[in-house]
Amino acid sequence: MFNRRDALKSIIVGGAASVFSPNTLLASTAPKKEKLGIALVGLGYYSTDLLAPALQMTEKCYLAGIVTGTPEKAEKWKQKYNIPDKNIYNYQNFDSIANNPDIDVVYVVLPPSMHKEYTIRAAKAGKHVFCEKPMAPSVSDCMAMIKTCNDNKVSLAIGYRCQHDPNTQEFMRITKEKLYGKVRMVACGTGYFDNRTTHWKQNKALGGGVMGDMGVYALQGARLATGEEPIAVTAQASTTRPEIYKEVEETMMFQLQFPSGALAACHTSFGIQMNYLQVNYERGWLRMDSLSNYSGNKGSHSKGIIDFPIKNQQAKQLDEDCMALMNSTQLIAPGEEGLRDIKVVEAIYKAAQNGGTVKI
Amino acid sequence: MFNRRDALKSIIVGGAASVFSPNTLLASTAPKKEKLGIALVGLGYYSTDLLAPALQMTEKCYLAGIVTGTPEKAEKWKQKYNIPDKNIYNYQNFDSIANNPDIDVVYVVLPPSMHKEYTIRAAKAGKHVFCEKPMAPSVSDCMAMIKTCNDNKVSLAIGYRCQHDPNTQEFMRITKEKLYGKVRMVACGTGYFDNRTTHWKQNKALGGGVMGDMGVYALQGARLATGEEPIAVTAQASTTRPEIYKEVEETMMFQLQFPSGALAACHTSFGIQMNYLQVNYERGWLRMDSLSNYSGNKGSHSKGIIDFPIKNQQAKQLDEDCMALMNSTQLIAPGEEGLRDIKVVEAIYKAAQNGGTVKI
Numbered sequence: 001m002f003n004r005r006d007a008l009k010s011i012i013v014g015g016a017a018s019v020f021s022p023n024t025l026l027a028s029t030a031p032k033k034e035k036l037g038i039a040l041v042g043l044g045y046y047s048t049d050l051l052a053p054a055l056q057m058t059e060k061c062y063l064a065g066i067v068t069g070t071p072e073k074a075e076k077w078k079q080k081y082n083i084p085d086k087n088i089y090n091y092q093n094f095d096s097i098a099n100n101p102d103i104d105v106v107y108v109v110l111p112p113s114m115h116k117e118y119t120i121r122a123a124k125a126g127k128h129v130f131c132e133k134p135m136a137p138s139v140s141d142c143m144a145m146i147k148t149c150n151d152n153k154v155s156l157a158i159g160y161r162c163q164h165d166p167n168t169q170e171f172m173r174i175t176k177e178k179l180y181g182k183v184r185m186v187a188c189g190t191g192y193f194d195n196r197t198t199h200w201k202q203n204k205a206l207g208g209g210v211m212g213d214m215g216v217y218a219l220q221g222a223r224l225a226t227g228e229e230p231i232a233v234t235a236q237a238s239t240t241r242p243e244i245y246k247e248v249e250e251t252m253m254f255q256l257q258f259p260s261g262a263l264a265a266c267h268t269s270f271g272i273q274m275n276y277l278q279v280n281y282e283r284g285w286l287r288m289d290s291l292s293n294y295s296g297n298k299g300s301h302s303k304g305i306i307d308f309p310i311k312n313q314q315a316k317q318l319d320e321d322c323m324a325l326m327n328s329t330q331l332i333a334p335g336e337e338g339l340r341d342i343k344v345v346e347a348i349y350k351a352a353q354n355g356g357t358v359k360i
Numbered sequence: 361m362f363n364r365r366d367a368l369k370s371i372i373v374g375g376a377a378s379v380f381s382p383n384t385l386l387a388s389t390a391p392k393k394e395k396l397g398i399a400l401v402g403l404g405y406y407s408t409d410l411l412a413p414a415l416q417m418t419e420k421c422y423l424a425g426i427v428t429g430t431p432e433k434a435e436k437w438k439q440k441y442n443i444p445d446k447n448i449y450n451y452q453n454f455d456s457i458a459n460n461p462d463i464d465v466v467y468v469v470l471p472p473s474m475h476k477e478y479t480i481r482a483a484k485a486g487k488h489v490f491c492e493k494p495m496a497p498s499v500s501d502c503m504a505m506i507k508t509c510n511d512n513k514v515s516l517a518i519g520y521r522c523q524h525d526p527n528t529q530e531f532m533r534i535t536k537e538k539l540y541g542k543v544r545m546v547a548c549g550t551g552y553f554d555n556r557t558t559h560w561k562q563n564k565a566l567g568g569g570v571m572g573d574m575g576v577y578a579l580q581g582a583r584l585a586t587g588e589e590p591i592a593v594t595a596q597a598s599t600t601r602p603e604i605y606k607e608v609e610e611t612m613m614f615q616l617q618f619p620s621g622a623l624a625a626c627h628t629s630f631g632i633q634m635n636y637l638q639v640n641y642e643r644g645w646l647r648m649d650s651l652s653n654y655s656g657n658k659g660s661h662s663k664g665i666i667d668f669p670i671k672n673q674q675a676k677q678l679d680e681d682c683m684a685l686m687n688s689t690q691l692i693a694p695g696e697e698g699l700r701d702i703k704v705v706e707a708i709y710k711a712a713q714n715g716g717t718v719k720i
Contacts (some may be wrong), residue, residue, distance in 0.1 A: 156539065167544055187547045187625065189640065236717070253625055255613050261600035265613055265625040272544040274640040280549065280632050305518040327622040356715040357596070 021051075027331075036322045037102045038089065038130075039063025039120050040055040042110035043073045046132065050294065051109065052081065054314035056139035060322035061295035064102045067094050105130055105322070109356070110206025111200035116141040123152040128325055130279075130318075132159040134212035135338030139346055142339040145181035149335060157321045157331045158338035160220065166308035167297040168224060170288055171279070175227050180284030180302060181260040187278040188221035190214045190292060191251070191269035197244050201270060206231040209248030211348055213238075215268035215340050217350075221277040223255055223340070225286075230264070230344055232359045235352040240271055254348045397462045398490075398680045399447065401454070401478050402470035403433045406492065410654065412441065412470065414674035422684035424462045427454050454478075458485035465490055467519075471560035476501040478597075483512040488685055492519040494572035494677025495698030499706055502541025502699040509695060517681045517691045518698035520580065524677040526668035527585065528659040531639070531646055535587045540644030540662060543588075543622040547638040548581035548623070550574045550652060551611070551629035557604050561630060569608030571597075571708055574703050575628035577652040581637040582616055582624035583700070585646075590616035590624070590704055592719045595712040600631055668683045 005262040018257055024053040038061050040047045055063040065087030066077050074088050087102055098104050106122035115136045122129045129149060135142050135158050145320070149156040162168045175183055191214050200206035201213055209215075223229065238252035251269035258264070267274070284302030291297060294313055299306040310316060325333045343360060351358040385710060398421050400407045415423040425447030427436050434448050449461055450656075457463050466482035467490040468475055475496045483488045494516050495502050509516040522528045535543055551574050561573055563696035581590065599610035611629035618624070627634070637648040638661070644662030651657060654673055670676060684691045685699040703720060711718040 084651060106449055185549060185629065185634055185665065187549060187627070187638070189545060189547060189625075189638070191545075192492075193642075196712060234594070234715075236594055236615055238617070238623065251623065253615050255596055255615075255625075257598070263627065264610065264612060265549075265615075265627050267547070267625050269545065269622065272640050274638075274645070278547070278549070278634075278636065279462060280551075280554075280634040285634070341568075341710065355594075357647070357718065 001176055002336065019124075033104070034328060035059070036061040036104040036325065037339055038062065038071050038087070038104045038105045038107055038318070039065035039067055039097065039127075041067040041072070041108050041122075042114075043068045043077060044049055044109065046336070047109045050195070050314050051107065051318075052077075054312050054318060057312050057315040058318050058322070060319040060326065061105065065089065065097070065100070067091065067106075069098075072124050078094055095121055095125055097122070097127065098241055103127060104138060105325070110131060110210055112137050113200075113205060115207075116145055117162075119145040119156065120148045123148045123154050123156070126154065128150060128155045130159060130293065130321060131335075133338065133341070134207070134216050134345065135209040135335065139207035142335065144343050146335040146339060155325055155331060156226045156335035157324075158333045158335060160333040160337065161294075161313045161317045162217070162220065162225070162292050162297070163333050165297055167288070167299065167306050167310070170308060171277070171288060171299065172224050172227065174286060174301060175225060177281070179281075180286070181282030183226045183258075183279055183281055184223045184258055185280040186225050186262065186264035186266075188218040188225075188264065188266045188291070189272075189274035190217040190221070191267070191272040191274050192272040195274055201243055202248060210268050211254075211345055212342075213250045213346070214270065215252055215254070215266075215345065217269045219254075219341055219344055221288075221291055222266055223344075225277060225279045226258050226259075226260070226264070226280045228260060228262065228263045229256040229340060230360055231259055232257040232355050232357050233344065233347045233351050235348040237352040247271070249352070252348065252350070252352065253286045278353040297319060321325070362522045372647055383644065386565050392686055393464070394463040395419070396421040396685065398422065398465045398467055398678070399425035399427055399457065399463045399484075400451070401427040401466055401468050403428045403430070403437060407469045408474065410674050411577075411678075412437075414672050414678060417672050417675040418678045418682070420679040420686065421465070424464075425449065425457070425460070427451065427457075428467075437566075439673075455481055455485055457482070457487065463487060463497050465599065465685070468492060472497050473560075473565060476505055478503040479516065480508045482503070483514050483516070486512060486514065488515045488517075488519045490519060490681060491695075491698070493698060494567070494576050494702070494705065495695065497567040497572060497700055497702075499699065499702050502695065502702050503667075506695040506699065508615065514629075515685055515691060517684075518693045518694035518695060520697065521654075521677045522580065522657070523578070523584070523693045525657055525670055525673055526679050527648070527666050529661065530636070530666045530668065531648060531659065531661075532584050532587065534646060534661060535585055535639070538648070539641075540622055541642030543586045543618075543641055544573035544641055545640040546582045546622065546624035546626075548578040548585070548624065548651065549628070549632075549634035549636055550577040550581065551627070551632040551634045553633055554630040562604055562606075562608060564607035569598045569620070570610060570628050570630045570703075571612045571614075571705055574595045574614055574630065575626075575705065575708070578626040578628045579614075579701055579704055581648075581651055582626055584638045585637060586618050586620070586622045586624065588618040588620060589624065589700060590621055590720055592617040592717050593707045593711050594717050595708040597712040605630070612708065612712065614711070616704070
């Protein structure tokens with residue numbers, strides 16, 4: 001029997017006979033869904049305050065299901081968002097999501113240490129995966145996630161919301177089009193004062209530490225502003241609150257060398273409120289302030305300003321990623337982009353530990 | 361016979377019987393000079409384009425003499441500034457300046473490697489010394505300069521023009537008065553594209569290398585913005601033009617740890633145009649852009665702007681330093697301040713060479 005799930009698979013994946021290309025899904029003559037169904041896995045702050053509200057604004061997707069280990073949360077979300085019981089999962093029965101045609105995409109919003117497991121389980125269930133950043137605590141996790149998605153012919157997008165923000169895209173364009181010549185120096189600071197003491201961000205086993213969390217924004221600032229991949233790093237980890245940051249670093253300063261000769265001085269912290277990007281080119285400068293907030297990112301440069309309005313960053317990200325799935329176009333930030341960051345993050349930790357330069 | 365020089369010495373130094381305190385000159389009942397006579401040693405760009413014009417605007421001092429190894433320059437300056445022959449010296453007869461009552465202060469504007477020799481010769485001639493930054497290439501040079509000035513009961517001021525700039529003083533005030541709480545993070549970039557190839561700045565023996573030159577502005581940015589002395593440094597030297605920067609570094613990134621826990625990420629280059637300071641406090645931020653130009657330095661912070669007019673930075677520096685000499689008050693930037701920077705510069709070079717953290 002040709003059920004709805006099979007129909008969707010043939011639409012999205014392009015059918016078993018078609019040539020599969022990760023992140024580019026072939027078109028089909030079968031009727032397409034107008035909106036993809038998203039299931040959020042992990043109902044913490046980011047799902048609750050950012051993604052669920054964004055999914056009320058999206059045009060290409062909707063909040064179809066939830067996965068949570070907390071029955072009270074399930075009940076609350078069910079009422080608030082009118083989610084049918086059959087689309088509510090816990091971590092034990094999650095794999096049966098494979099049989100649910102309402103769910104096209106599983107969005108993993110768990111602590112980083114759990115990204116690999118839930119990405120792999122979702123991929124094996126035949127669902128596309130959106131995964132929050134940092135992609136995972138290790139390069140090997142990232143590679144396993146990418147491989148399993150490829151093997152199961154599903155797409156994998158990393159939740160780099162800023163790459164969907166036109167303000168970010170504008171500074172990337174200025175570099176790419178060499179408006180001011182080559183990039184010579186980048187400085188980037190991202191951080192906030194976190195007064196929690198027992199969050200996963202302070203827990204090594206759960207994937208905590210500032211580098212993978214806020215640090216990835218600073219790293220992305222440097223990578224996107226240069227349009228290059230770093231070839232060597234130095235780094236210095238520190239903390240001003242050793243009683244809280246026992247297992248992971250509170251603050252990381254890291255310095256990057258790029259193939260063109262461009263340099264970056266980045267810093268990230270759970271103890272310091274900062275959010276900016278400074279780029280010095282051969283013949284000009286650019287500054288984002290703020291760089292990676294949920295809204296209101298803006299900047300200026302030698303000849304102008306960067307201040308593009310955006311209704312909702314997460315809604316734009318979700319819609320654009322879903323459109324890429326529906327139209328078989330490239331995802332803005334596929335798993336490979338997440339992996340590029342984690343390769344650098346691993347090198348930064350190694351450099352911070354050993355005190356020397358680590359080549360990538 | 362009580363000649364004019366002796367009279368001046370008794371005015372400025374306060375007489376042999378008085379308790380001598382370096383940089384604080386005791387008042388005297390003897391009539392004071394209304395303007396101190398300055399002799400510039402070294403007539404390169406900075407003397408020619410900045411100091412000599414400034415000395416036409418000063419109220420407490422004037423261009424009384426010059427010391428140069430180039431007879432053509434001597435003739436040109438003599439004509440332009442109406443300098444009497446008796447106040448024109450070369451490097452051979454320089455020490456006879458001791459007998460010239462017109463000269464109260466010798467301003468050393470030579471390459472850094474020569475600062476020690478000319479500061480010491482000027483001090484031994486009984487003249488006060490203003491010395492350009494960087495004070496000298498080594499801590500031992502700085503200490504010898506301070507000691508000789510003390511031994512000869514003359515004052516020593518380092519040419520930190522920015523410390524006389526009210527825009528600099530304002531960000532120092534904001535830190536000192538804890539307007540936004542403690543400083544947590546400083547980022548500071550100072551540099552320009554130097555297209556010269558055989559200047560002393562590219563010559564190690566003459567005291568070249570970007571760290572002592574533009575790097576001192578970034579270091580001052582971090583030291584003045586925190587109001588603290590760094591206790592540990594890491595650093596990375598690099599160049600994009602090894603054919604020119606054979607002996608010294610073109611670019612230095614350096615990171616500082618301060619006793620309060622504040623951190624600084626600084627970068628300085630002869631290949632990158634940049635001039636800014638970013639400060640993130642516990643409860644606010646501050647940004648100078650530009651930080652250390654000859655004019656037009658300005659900034660903003662969480663609750664306001666920093667934009668104090670200044671007629672001429674060098675004239676203000678010269679007048680304030682001369683007033684300190686005449687009124688027996690503290691110099692804004694005495695030799696000890698130059699030494700504080702060079703201590704850190706030495707640690708930065710060591711850290712860059714060895715790749716680890718150097719404690720200060």
